[in-house]
Amino acid sequence: MSPVRVRIAPSPTGAPHVGTAYIALFNYAFAKSQGGQFLLRIEDTDQTRSHPSYETAILEALRWIGLKWDEGPDIGGPFGPYRQSERTEIYRQHAEKLLLKDGAYRCFCSAERLEKMREEQVKRGADPKYDGKCRTLGDAILAKKLKEKAPFVIRLKVPKRGKCTIEDRLRGSVTCEYKDIDDQVLIKSDNFPTYHMANVIDDHLMEITHVIRGEEWLPSTPKHVLLYEFFGWNKPEFIHMPLLLNPDRTKLSKRRNPTSIFYYRDAGFLPEALLNYLGMMGYSRPNGQEKFTVEEMISDFDIGRVALGGSVFDIHKLRWLSGKYIRESYTPEKLAACMAQWRINSEYFSKVMPLMMERMETMGDFMPRCSFFWAGELDYDAEALIPKKHSAEETAKVLQSMIAGLEHEPVWNAAMIEAKAKEMAKIWEWKIRDIVAPLFVAMTGKNVAPPLFQSMELLGPHICRYRFVQAIEKLGGMPKEKLAELEKELEERKAKLNPQPQPKPVEPNPEAATPTEPENRPPDATPPEEPPATV
Numbered sequence: 001m002s003p004v005r006v007r008i009a010p011s012p013t014g015a016p017h018v019g020t021a022y023i024a025l026f027n028y029a030f031a032k033s034q035g036g037q038f039l040l041r042i043e044d045t046d047q048t049r050s051h052p053s054y055e056t057a058i059l060e061a062l063r064w065i066g067l068k069w070d071e072g073p074d075i076g077g078p079f080g081p082y083r084q085s086e087r088t089e090i091y092r093q094h095a096e097k098l099l100l101k102d103g104a105y106r107c108f109c110s111a112e113r114l115e116k117m118r119e120e121q122v123k124r125g126a127d128p129k130y131d132g133k134c135r136t137l138g139d140a141i142l143a144k145k146l147k148e149k150a151p152f153v154i155r156l157k158v159p160k161r162g163k164c165t166i167e168d169r170l171r172g173s174v175t176c177e178y179k180d181i182d183d184q185v186l187i188k189s190d191n192f193p194t195y196h197m198a199n200v201i202d203d204h205l206m207e208i209t210h211v212i213r214g215e216e217w218l219p220s221t222p223k224h225v226l227l228y229e230f231f232g233w234n235k236p237e238f239i240h241m242p243l244l245l246n247p248d249r250t251k252l253s254k255r256r257n258p259t260s261i262f263y264y265r266d267a268g269f270l271p272e273a274l275l276n277y278l279g280m281m282g283y284s285r286p287n288g289q290e291k292f293t294v295e296e297m298i299s300d301f302d303i304g305r306v307a308l309g310g311s312v313f314d315i316h317k318l319r320w321l322s323g324k325y326i327r328e329s330y331t332p333e334k335l336a337a338c339m340a341q342w343r344i345n346s347e348y349f350s351k352v353m354p355l356m357m358e359r360m361e362t363m364g365d366f367m368p369r370c371s372f373f374w375a376g377e378l379d380y381d382a383e384a385l386i387p388k389k390h391s392a393e394e395t396a397k398v399l400q401s402m403i404a405g406l407e408h409e410p411v412w413n414a415a416m417i418e419a420k421a422k423e424m425a426k427i428w429e430w431k432i433r434d435i436v437a438p439l440f441v442a443m444t445g446k447n448v449a450p451p452l453f454q455s456m457e458l459l460g461p462h463i464c465r466y467r468f469v470q471a472i473e474k475l476g477g478m479p480k481e482k483l484a485e486l487e488k489e490l491e492e493r494k495a496k497l498n499p500q501p502q503p504k505p506v507e508p509n510p511e512a513a514t515p516t517e518p519e520n521r522p523p524d525a526t527p528p529e530e531p532p533a534t535v
């Protein structure tokens with residue numbers, strides 16, 4: 001039997017997600033309980049959404065929580081490189097092989113054609129899917145197109161008939177019909193692979209024996225199985241873990257809960273408590289113990305004990321567990337040292353001090369006036385958030401638009417946050433002070449505090465984000481339908497402010513045929529609307 005090799009393969013497209021740490025932990029526990037290896041591979045093939053700072057953050061977050069990998073982009077290893085953007089030549093060569101084996105074909109369809117096709121399919125209630133026009137291009141046409149250097153993508157040639165059966169360790173046989181599966185783009189017109197292609201090739205070349213990943217990838221697995229078959233490779237064993245859920249049993253989302261690992265770090269949770277809590281998600285140890293170390297988890301780990309159905313990630317239960325660690329596993333000295341490493345240190349104080357000196361008469365004024373820098377949750381009334389002449393609903397909209405504006409900024413600094421606030425004031429036709437007032441309360445719990453934007457910079461994006469979410473909750477929340485309406489309204493308002501026509505993309509983008517499946521979804525994105533697999 002070959003040695004166990006598993007991997008975590010995050011995409012650096014956003015803040016490091018607790019779901020990534022959850023899947024990493026189960027991979028790690030599985031590998032270490034079998035004397036195997038645990039790899040970290042960065043899947044950065046989505047060039048538009050990947051950012052090196054997100055990669056650094058993933059590594060930092062996994063280290064903070066206490067997981068160590070045996071091979072990875074930072075430490076190398078015998079199967080490197082471990083960053084997919086450095087492996088494009090490998091994927092290109094494999095795509096050539098696949099074309100020769102008739103497992104794939106070139107598609108020259110224009111973005112316009114694909115968009116039209118998609119619209120028609122949606123109109124008649126069908127799942128958007130490529131219609132296969134280029135599957136059977138004659139040799140002469142193909143040669144002509146290649147000579148003309150017409151842009152193309154390479155698509156998987158999914159059989160028109162038959163069934164695909166996946167064996168999943170936790171779910172048994174999962175079967176679906178090939179006719180329901182799209183001819184997935186494998187290589188994009190920019191020569192970059194999509195997630196599916198790169199993921200399968202790397203799992204094979206890196207000798208991965210078990211693919212342990214989130215349930216949201218189950219609908220993609222038939223495409224992966226097909227690739228293994230076309231290449232003539234042995235398949236790894238598939239283990240799709242249950243999803244993490246919000247308390248209302250919807251998929252864990254940052255709209256409702258803090259999902260960034262860094263939120264928990266910055267809010268002062270103990271890393272071992274968070275890791276322990278993730279180990280309780282859909283899993284119980286044979287002895288029923290709730291508080292356990294990773295070593296204890298490994299000592300009697302049995303992946304077969306993972307319960308399907310999803311597990312609620314309950315921040316209150318996590319707080320309880322963190323408290324248990326403080327009481328049972330810490331001495332006052334150890335806790336003090338830990339807090340000093342966190343934010344109770346001269347480095348952090350020295351950043352807060354310049355903001356506070358104007359606002360202090362004695363040193364004793366310091367703590368009561370700026371405790372919000374260290375506080376986990378803030379205590380204030382919803383009323384305090386609502387500026388005169390505006391409603392709770394309008395205020396929630398403005399705060400939500402602030403999140404939308406800040407969302408894709410990898411680094412939050414005071415000037416940038418201020419610029420966004422000003423932009424929102426214009427967009428919503430609010431006075432800037434009416435925007436700043438609810439922000440003050442949402443971020444600090446007070447109407448009087450040190451300079452807002454600098455304070456937000458110091459609090460950091462993870463704490464600020466959750467404070468936005470909590471403020472919006474206090475104002476009545478922002479359900480999905482309202483959010484969709486708001487996004488539309490925001491676009492319209494922005495367009496009114498900047499009425500230039502949007503430039504049309506020049507490059508055909510044949511991937512537009514499968515818009516429901518971005519090739520590298522962050523773990524909390526909506527899963528692809530592929531046909532459901534039937535058990």
Ligand code: GLU
Pocket residue numbers: 008009010011043195199212213214217520521522523
């Ligand atoms: N890059 C994928 C992700 O972001 C990896 C999925 C897998 O493990 O196959 O989650």
